[in-house]
Every structure is written in C-alpha cells, then in structure tokens.
C-alpha cells in the first residue's frame with residue numbers, strides 16, 4: 248500500500264539518541280533486520296552498521312560513499328569450488344537488511360541499479376539482496392555540489408519503504424510499500440497536523456531555491472551534447488590533471504562495473520570466484536589479452552565515463568545514469584567537477600549549432 252501523500256508525525260530530533268520516535272523506529276527494524284544507517288565518523292557522514300538506535304544520525308548532506316555497498320558489495324564470493332571432490336556451488340549471501348538515511352537522489356540511484364541487475368541475464372546475488380532490503384529515506388538540503396534538481400531526481404515517490412521528512416519538532420513520515428506501512432502502523436503515530444505539513448512545504452520551497460550547482464541543458468538533450476563532443480579539447484585538459492585514482496567511480500551510486508577473479512587456495516584444488524568493484528577511470532580497466540588497451544589515455548577514460556553517465560546508458564535504459572549527488576566532484580582531489588565539465592560541453596555544443 249502506498250501512502251505517499253499521507254503524512255504521519257514521528258516526534259524527536261535527527262539523532263536517535265535524543266529522539267523517542269526515531270529510536271522506536273530503529274529498535275523495530277533491529278528486531279528483524281541487520282540495520283545500516285548514517286553515522287558521523289571523523290566528522291563526516293558515512294554509512295555503518297548500527298547495533299543501537301543511539302548511533303544513528305540523519306544528515307542533510309550526502310555521505311562520502313553511497314549505499315550501493317549494501318546491495319553490490321565491494322567484494323563478494325560468487326562461487327566456491329573443490330576440484331578434488333568434483334564440487335562447485337554458487338554462493339548467494341543475503342539477509343534481511345534495512346538501510347536508513349538515503350536521500351532522494353540515492354533512492355533514484357538504487358532504482359537505476361535495479362534496472363541494470365535485472366537486465367539481460369538477471370543477477371541472482373544483487374536481486375536476492377535487493378528483495379530483502381528495506382529502504383528508509385530521509386530528506387536533505389543541497390550543498391554546492393548537489394545538482395539533482397537538474398536531473399529530476401530531487402524528489403522521490405517510489406523505490407523506498409519509509410521516508411522521513413524533517414520538520415522542527417520531529418519528522419513527517421510517508422510510506423510507499425506494504426512492509427513500510429506495516430512498520431509505521433505498528434508505531435501508532437498520529438496523523439500530521441496541517442501546520443506541520445505547511446512547515447514541510449515551506450522547507451521544500453527553501454530546498455528547491457538552495458541549489459547552487461545546475462546543468463544548463465535538459466536531461467533529454469545530454470546524449471546529443473556528448474555525441475557531438477568526442478573531439479572537444481575539454482577531454483585532453485581534464486585528462487592532463489586526472490590522477491586516475493578511480494575515486495569518482497568508487498563513490499558513485501550508479502557505477503556498477505566489476506572484475507571477476509579466481510582466488511585459488513594453496514592446495515591448488517580449492518578456491519573461490521569473487522566479484523570486486525572496478526572503475527573505468529583506472530588504468531587497467533580497458534586492457535585486454537595481448538596487452539591491448541582500447542582506452543589508453545586518461546582523457547579517453549574520462550570521456551568514456553561521462554558518456555556512460557549521460558549518453559550510452561541513457562540510450563539503453565532511457566534515463567541518465569547520473570542522479571546528481573555530486574559525490575564524484577566532492578571526491579576528486581584535482582577538482583574535476585561534473586557540472587562544470589558538462590556545462591562547458593553544453594556551451595561548446597550550443598555554439599556548434601547552426
């Protein structure tokens with residue numbers, strides 16, 4: 248059952264420690280799930296496993312790494328084998344989990360991942376984990392890197408189970424699934440008062456007016472911009488400062504490239520096949536047998552990454568594979584900024600138009 252327009256009131260602050268409502272919700276989730284949520288580590292918001300409600304703190308700015316790690320882990324075993332015993336078995340490790348604190352852009356990112364992992368030959372590992380995952384969203388306020396408004400991902404009405412909107416004295420709660428509704432119904436919350444809904448609307452207006460970063464073209468026009476930008480000097484320029492560190496891939500909630508490795512034990516008869524994150528900006532990514540490399544330079548690798556986000560995957564799935572979270576710009580040590588680069592290409596493309 249969807250209750251996306253119906254709000255209930257959950258009392259308390261954004262820190263579960265001092266918030267009776269949030270604490271109640273986390274404690275309910277802890278009964279049946281492994282719970283991950285946003286916490287502060289070394290002054291930064293990150294996702295971590297939560298064993299006690301008091302560890303949770305909801306943040307209005309994005310976490311450094313996204314929540315994709317809980318659905319598509321950085322390293323996972325896909326297969327175990329023992330040649331001597333003629334055994335091999337597929338490994339699918341998943342358990343009931345709840346992720347708390349995803350912002351709207353990150354919920355959109357999970358919807359994109361759902362498309363990817365169900366495409367072609369569906370990926371049993373991802374889908375099994377996804378099926379057992381409960382999503383609790385939380386609203387946000389843009390910083391100087393956020394540009395979800397330009398990509399239509401600043402609001403979300405689907406893809407979560409429960410969503411928490413912060414107001415001064417607590418939260419207004421929406422649900423978008425039967426499971427989410429069941430959990431919230433169990434908390435016996437009262438319906439939101441009209442003045443509380445008004446406060447939320449006011450906050451939403453403020454949020455919408457607070458974006459500093461934006462793209463100067465509509466998402467539907469971006470494939471054409473990138474299709475005409477292959478020869479742009481922008482690629483050489485950013486390629487000359489890029490360190491090839493791969494951070495932009497690692498922090499991105501929609502990057503899903505991986506490598507498969509066989510890890511053989513010392514006995515040489517037993518081993519595991521593992522899947523590990525990979526990234527198209529890393530030097531070895533496009534190297535193939537015989538030492539051939541079909542994207543030799545950093546400029547070519549960055550051009551590929553941007554095209555994946557705004558053109559190649561849009562052609563396949565019908566939407567950009569960037570949700571505007573700004574994580575890649577925040578993480579880049581040489582300050583390659585996705586909105587600045589894209590806007591430069593948009594300007595060049597506009598100039599080329601008759």
Ligand code: SF4
Nearest residue numbers: 489490492493495579
């Ligand atoms: S984070 Fe910056 S420096 Fe590192 S690979 Fe990405 S663009 Fe290059």
Ligand code: SF4
Nearest residue numbers: 499569570572573575
């Ligand atoms: S490309 Fe950058 S801004 Fe877009 S979703 Fe990935 S990390 Fe976020």
